[in-house]
Amino acid sequence: MNAAHRPSAWLWPLFVVTAFASTLCGIGGGLFAVPLLHYGCRLPLKLAVATSMALVLVLAATSTTVELARPDTALSLDVVLPLVVGGFLGSRLGLRAAQAISVRGLKQVFVVVLVLAALRVFWVRSAPPAVSGEELSVVARGALVALVGLAGGFVSPLLGVGGGLVVVPGLFLSVPGLGYLEARASALCMSSVIALYVTFVHARAGTLERAAAVRYGSATLLGAVAGTLAVHQPGWADGARVLLGVLLIVTAGRYAWDLRTRAEPEAPPQA
Numbered sequence: 001m002n003a004a005h006r007p008s009a010w011l012w013p014l015f016v017v018t019a020f021a022s023t024l025c026g027i028g029g030g031l032f033a034v035p036l037l038h039y040g041c042r043l044p045l046k047l048a049v050a051t052s053m054a055l056v057l058v059l060a061a062t063s064t065t066v067e068l069a070r071p072d073t074a075l076s077l078d079v080v081l082p083l084v085v086g087g088f089l090g091s092r093l094g095l096r097a098a099q100a101i102s103v104r105g106l107k108q109v110f111v112v113v114l115v116l117a118a119l120r121v122f123w124v125r126s127a128p129p130a131v132s133g134e135e136l137s138v139v140a141r142g143a144l145v146a147l148v149g150l151a152g153g154f155v156s157p158l159l160g161v162g163g164g165l166v167v168v169p170g171l172f173l174s175v176p177g178l179g180y181l182e183a184r185a186s187a188l189c190m191s192s193v194i195a196l197y198v199t200f201v202h203a204r205a206g207t208l209e210r211a212a213a214v215r216y217g218s219a220t221l222l223g224a225v226a227g228t229l230a231v232h233q234p235g236w237a238d239g240a241r242v243l244l245g246v247l248l249i250v251t252a253g254r255y256a257w258d259l260r261t262r263a264e265p266e267a268p269p270q271a
Contacts, residue, residue, distance in 0.1 A: 011040045015055075015216045019223025021247070023063050024231045024240035026184030028056035028162020028191040029220065031114065035251055037212060045106060047209055049098070049160030050202040054213035055220045056162040057195035062224035063188045072232070074185040078138075079145055079171070079178065086146035087163060087190040090153025091198055098158045107255050110159060114252035117165040118245045123173075144174060149190055157198045162191030184231065 014036060022029035030052040037048035067073050101109070148170035152163030164187040171183035202208045230236045 011036060012216065012219045014040075015219035016223040016226075018247075019055075019059050019220040020227040020230070021223075021240055021243055022164075023059060023188070023224045023227025024184075024236060025164070026168040026187045027164035028156075028188070028195060029059045029223075030056045030156075030159065030161030031117070031165065031248065031251065033216070033220075034110075034160045035254060037209070037216075039254070041209075041212055043209055043212065047207060049106070049157075050207040051209040051212050052160035053157070053195050053198045053202060054208060055216060056156075056160070056191060057199050058217045058220045059224040060162050060188045060192035060195055062221050063228045064185070064192050066225055066228040067185050067188070070232070074179075074181040075189060076182065076186070078142070079175075079182065079186045080189050082142040082146040083149040083152075083167070083171075083186055083190045084193050086149025087153035087156070087167075087194050088197065090150040090163075091156050091194045092153075094154040094157040095198065095201060097154070101158070104259065106159075107259055110255045111252050111259070113155065113159060113165070114248045114255070118248035118252070120165070120169040122242070122245045123169070141175065145171065148174065152187070152190065153194050156191070156194045157201075162188070162195060164188065164191055167191075181231070 015033070018032035018036070019029050022032065030049075033052035033055045034045075034048050037043045037051055038045050041048070043051065064075070067075055148167055149163075151170065152165075152167035154163075155161060155166055156163040164184075167187035167190060168180075168183050171178055171186060172180055175183075199208070203210075227240075231240070
């Protein structure tokens with residue numbers, strides 16, 4: 001076990017809870033896994049970002065598997081395929097950007113993205129799709145979905161997230177006829193592919209804290225199964241989105257406070 005990894009008894013159930021809420025809302029859970037690993041386990045931020053991708057992989061792959069097993073699955077190939085292609089290309093660009101940014105700069109990005117994500121989560125609750133009816137052709141619809149995936153894939157390795165914070169509101173607000181459940185399931189399916197690729201890159205580069213990934217991977221799996229089953233029940237999705245927005249604001253405040261109170265001496269490992 002890495003000396004920097006300091007497991008605490010309270011972290012395991014907290015990973016279950018955050019994985020549950022993240023699965024309900026269609027994000028990979030990295031927005032919460034990164035600060036939990038960084039502040040709770042005392043992992044360097046870059047190491048926490050890399051390790052969180054392994055947990056995102058567990059969450060997204062588990063949720064997608066459970067979703068596919070449902071007779072009323074919300075997954076559709078005409079959305080998932082262009083989304084995965086765009087997400088994969090975006091993740092390759094994001095990996096390059098992640099190597100160049102400083103730890104302090106990464107925290108600043110976190111603050112901005114977390115606040116924007118919270119605003120989007122609250123907005124998505126009631127906003128209608130930007131385009132209605134059958135105004136988009138099959139090709140245009142596929143291109144739009146791929147662009148959303150590209151944006152989600154880019155932020156994924158940069159922030160250690162699955163990209164759902166961009167993809168869920170992006171799909172729900174811009175693709176006609178696509179509801180929240182479909183956007184959520186598609187985002188997690190894309191996240192599983194991106195997380196698999198990014199986790200492999202980090203594991204090969206030695207920038208992955210394996211002990212933490214194994215320890216909290218089981219908690220993440222449990223939360224993902226429970227969240228996928230719950231999201232199809234009436235009322236659960238709306239309540240989870242409100243809770244997610246609140247947690248995003250709180251997490252952003254924690255990073256903002258950290259930026260005000262201390263400097264970051266650590267040199268980020270390169271993936």
